[in-house]
Amino acid sequence: MGEAERGESAPRTFVSYWCGKGHEVRPSFALEPGVEIPEQWECTRCGLPAGQDKDNPPAPPRAEVYKTHLAYVKERRSDSEGEEILAERLGELRRRRGTE
Structure with missing residues (x-):
């Protein structure tokens, strides 16, 4: 099924997130009104929380x-x-x- 059958895809932006281990994750988000880009994203390599500030990634969650x-x-x-x-x-x- 090609783009002609599905219609045109929405314009997208890629956002970089970094976890505490230095991994970079780059999910894409639609550039449409009302679409909020989250402050944190889960690292797909290690599962830690990742933030948009490379020098100050979010702290890992405390394990109970x-x-x-x-x-x-x-x-x-x-x-x-x-x-x-x-x-x-x-x-x-x-x-x-x-x-x-």
Whole structure:
């Protein structure tokens, strides 16, 4: 399918973006009213954020440290609440077993 079947393509501009590793990405954007050129673009080589300022690229995103389920529970509950809940559950188990 050629250009004759699709119609003429919109005029385009190429914008350079650089990531923290020095990679350059050059996506193209249509030159039409209402088309905004983003300040940042994802580097296609390494996945880091890339900006239009070659000397000052955006900082890489901070990776969240993996947390266990227990770590999340400890964020929501104090030690005394945890001990209270544990004692309650152990009591229920003992009653079910008939060992209380």
